[in-house]
Amino acid sequence: MLLRSPCLLALxxxxxxxxxxxxxxxxxxxxxLTAFNALVTAYPDLFAGLTNTTILAPSDAAFSAAQQIxxxxxxxxxxxxxxxxHQLVGAASLKSLSMAQAGNGEVVQTNLKNASEVNxxxxxxxxxxxxxxxxxxxxxxxxxxxxxxxxxxxxxxGAGANITTGDIAWDGGLLxxxxxxxxxxxxxxxxxxxxxxxxxxxxxxxxxxxxPNGTNPVxxxxxxxxxxxxxxxDTAFAAQAPIYNAMNTQEISENIxxxxxxxxxxxxxxxxxxxxxxxxxxxxxGFVFQSxxxxxxxxxxxxxxxxWALSNGVIHxxxxxxxxxxxxxxxxxxVVFAGVGGPSNGSxxxxxxxxxxxxxxxxxxxxxxxxxxxxxxxxxxxxxxxxLALI
Numbered sequence: 001m002l003l004r005s006p007c008l009l010a011l012x013x014x015x016x017x018x019x020x021x022x023x024x025x026x027x028x029x030x031x032x033l034t035a036f037n038a039l040v041t042a043y044p045d046l047f048a049g050l051t052n053t054t055i056l057a058p059s060d061a062a063f064s065a066a067q068q069i070x071x072x073x074x075x076x077x078x079x080x081x082x083x084x085x086h087q088l089v090g091a092a093s094l095k096s097l098s099m100a101q102a103g104n105g106e107v108v109q110t111n112l113k114n115a116s117e118v119n120x121x122x123x124x125x126x127x128x129x130x131x132x133x134x135x136x137x138x139x140x141x142x143x144x145x146x147x148x149x150x151x152x153x154x155x156x157x158g159a160g161a162n163i164t165t166g167d168i169a170w171d172g173g174l175l176x177x178x179x180x181x182x183x184x185x186x187x188x189x190x191x192x193x194x195x196x197x198x199x200x201x202x203x204x205x206x207x208x209x210x211x212p213n214g215t216n217p218v219x220x221x222x223x224x225x226x227x228x229x230x231x232x233x234d235t236a237f238a239a240q241a242p243i244y245n246a247m248n249t250q251e252i253s254e255n256i257x258x259x260x261x262x263x264x265x266x267x268x269x270x271x272x273x274x275x276x277x278x279x280x281x282x283x284x285x286g287f288v289f290q291s292x293x294x295x296x297x298x299x300x301x302x303x304x305x306x307x308w309a310l311s312n313g314v315i316h317x318x319x320x321x322x323x324x325x326x327x328x329x330x331x332x333x334x335v336v337f338a339g340v341g342g343p344s345n346g347s348x349x350x351x352x353x354x355x356x357x358x359x360x361x362x363x364x365x366x367x368x369x370x371x372x373x374x375x376x377x378x379x380x381x382x383x384x385x386x387x388l389a390l391i
Contacts (some may be wrong), residue, residue: 209253227313257258263339274337299326
């Protein structure tokens with residue numbers, strides 16, 4: 001006798017995933033992800049009770065390659081933070097990630113939010129899916145055997161990993177296999193240095209009018225809670241080097257201050273047409289953010305790299321510096337986009353020579369972790385390598 005009741009059929013469909021889903025350990029074993037499985041076994045509490053979660057699991061080859069680079073230099077490890085950074089909130093399928101990449105990209109929330117690693121007012125940090133336009137500018141985006149377009153995930157330090165095998169179901173969500181280990185997000189100066197984008201930090205170090213009492217601007221913004229930096233790349237600055245090199249403290253503070261914003265503005269999460277207000281200028285000037293099929297823009301500058309996650313915000317790399325002549329006037333009726341952790345909508349940061357003290361760094365102190373933690377790749381590689389050696 002056939003079951004024809006819609007209610008019974010619906011019940012069977014609802015129960016089917018629970019019957020067919022496998023444990024995370026089983027899924028990892030079936031994909032021969034020995035290193036990551038060893039870490040899951042070593043830290044079971046970090047994976048217990050997870051639901052609607054996507055696990056980014058680096059392959060054994062990814063761990064081995066990373067370990068060869070790092071050797072025995074990984075120390076003072078915060079392994080739990082690294083593992084929860086590889087946990088995405090929600091079911092991030094290859095189809096949804098591919099669609100996001102075909103558009104203007106996407107940022108995906110992770111389970112990393114502990115104050116020692118994230119200085120964004122209590123919100124979780126993210127990984128990003130770069131847009132196809134951005135990948136093309138980098139000469140990336142080759143096809144894989146499983147998807148028509150390679151899906152890239154960018155973690156901390158602006159470093160990316162590709163999904164090699166995906167959409168593996170387990171009883172808490174999905175599993176995506178990566179060809180590299182993601183790094184933990186770090187501060188602005190270290191992230192730029194890792195990508196050999198150095199000129200911005202050199203000019204920022206001279207912009208002492210941007211900080212209370214002329215304190216070190218680089219250290220100040222590395223520890224500011226919730227920050228966005230729109231950073232011209234070195235080639236863009238080189239074209240204007242004679243102008244910038246001749247600027248006095250006031251002038252360099254004004255020009256660099258146009259590139260620093262209170263609040264976290266992820267590209268895909270910032271509506272086109274939004275007005276963003278930099279820390280310089282007492283909230284009197286702002287830049288229009290635009291996104292279209294050609295990419296993302298702020299003022300007359302294009303984002304050529306986007307959404308590099310920081311421990312306290314995000315970096316976007318520009319093809320040319322922002323100029324005050326490209327900004328618009330802010331009035332009492334202007335609606336300002338606040339982003340994550342920014343000033344209230346319709347208001348703007350208050351600056352005189354620099355930001356107000358109400359926007360100083362939170363107590364979590366992201367700067368201190370520069371010397372405390374090795375990179376995520378280093379740590380996971382070393383730990384997984386040690387575990388593999390014992391198996």
